[in-house]
Amino acid sequence: MREVCFVLTPGFLLLDLAGPAEAFRIANQFGAEFALRYLGVGDSVTSSLGLPLGGLEPLPDTLADGTLLVIPGVTGSAEAYDSDAARQLARWLATHVDPSRHLLATVCSGALLAARAGLLAGRDCTTHHVHLEHLRQFDASAKVRENRVFVEDGAVFSSAGVTAGIDLALHLIARLASPALARDVARHMVVYFRRSPQDPELSPWLSHRNHLHPAVHRAQDLIAGEPEQAWSVETLAEAVHVSPRHLARLFRQHAGVSVHDYQQQIRLARARQWLAAGLSREKAALSAGFSSARQLGRAERHGA
Template identity: 65%
Template sequence: MAREVWFVLPPRFMLLDFAGPAEAMRIATEFGADFQLHYAACDVQTSCSLGLPLGGLQPLPVQLPDDSLIIIPGADCSAEAYALPEARRIVGWLNSCFDPQRHVLATICSAALLAGMAGLLAHRQCTTHHSLITRLQDSDNSASVLENRVFVQDGAVWTSAGITAGIDLALQLISQLASPAITREVAREMVVYFRRSGQDVQLSPWLAHRNHLHPAVHKVQDLIAASPEQDWSLSALAGQVHVSVRHLSRLFREHAGVSVHDYHLALRAARASQWRTAGLSKEKAALAAGFSSARQWQRVQAAAKVS
């Protein structure tokens, strides 16, 4: 029997929060996942964050079959959106229909707040978009809100950071509810090269130390990021941007706030983590990322935690 997947759309829902996971689930059915997709809201028509109307929606079901999966995308301007009557109805519906012994709930971005309002995060680990962490903590003091996580599972309740993290969450759900093989096909079809795990941070190391305007430093960062496994020497990098080694070191620390060496190691560690998530052993992941061994990778990780 097909597993029913209910996308429940709150007012002003974020279009990418909905479309990314919905496409992942739809593509999964093309590769053999036994999912039956439904799209529901409080009214037959609602509008998304871009102002586009979406019609032909089903009403919130009075009862949910066993093993149903509920996915709720976040909303734009959630403080206002979740004060609307439609959002309150979704909270009441969750209270009356969701049973953690029989169903699975996945919230994306700010939708974790709706789960919190329904009392479903009590004494659970959870997360949300990094800008909403404090609001989620304030909504239920008993919840253990984890910062800077892509997604978190605690029993039958999944929460995620939202936006593109909703796709990572959907792929993980497909892996658990269908199969890892189908998930690989979906990721390939969606051109998701590396799937992030629940342990990955929201704020990508690939974007860290880029909040500056110096073109030479950005070019060096682009070179390292394109191939972190390469043994970049300071002289080779300096030659690419036509400055001396000493001048590059000074520019990099001044504008990026970190040394070239430490920046390079951080991206190697990120690449090794990606290869590990892709299924390589620790040793092979470390070697593929340019480390001499898994032990060297672990030392870099340990040093990063201390700093």
């Protein structure tokens, strides 16, 4: 059993809490063992939506080894962290959280509270793009990374915000339980792809997805699931039960790109992941479905 403690500041963003917390709760349904706790100054706190949350536990005197601390963001951010409650939380974090014994995860502007507690000093980290400069001001020694969904530095994890908190929770579930279990949770939550720390905040895995056509989504799922496969329009059309001509038209109408261009974008994103993992250009290209490193280079030059 691993404890997951959510540290809540007045004005906390409800989705920053609910998204990751639901991911861990669903993980328990699939066999994980996470004990969720909710900590704060006082026994209740009001969210960014004005909805109060009661039954909070007081800040504990000790934390078990291996405890994961999660800090959701707040509305108002920089100003909100000047409140008495936020300063008290920062002092508690500074004296009770030890990255050699505990894990720390921040969602959105929660990174600012971690920085105030000195927990991001000298570390790679990120936050929501509108708060990047605030984070640098809170701790000039922090190595703030832009355009990242989330960043991992040892036992400290930080995410860009809102839905990125779910991506980070899934990443942590994969690390602390298993990748297969994390995939089950992602599927249950209808998350199309579990992004990695190397993916930019505006991930290509989520591009061209702002539509509601089920056949196009199913085709995109197939391509994203196995981009290295030679997905022809005919093969995809048969799998999603429409004609090839109809699928090609639907893809352009709803996704805004052709089937071929979409697959090239996904393959390029996969190749970049393999390159970040240390594979050579030739192996990364082949693993992503390109015929060679030269074809990968052409895709890069054409911005696919």
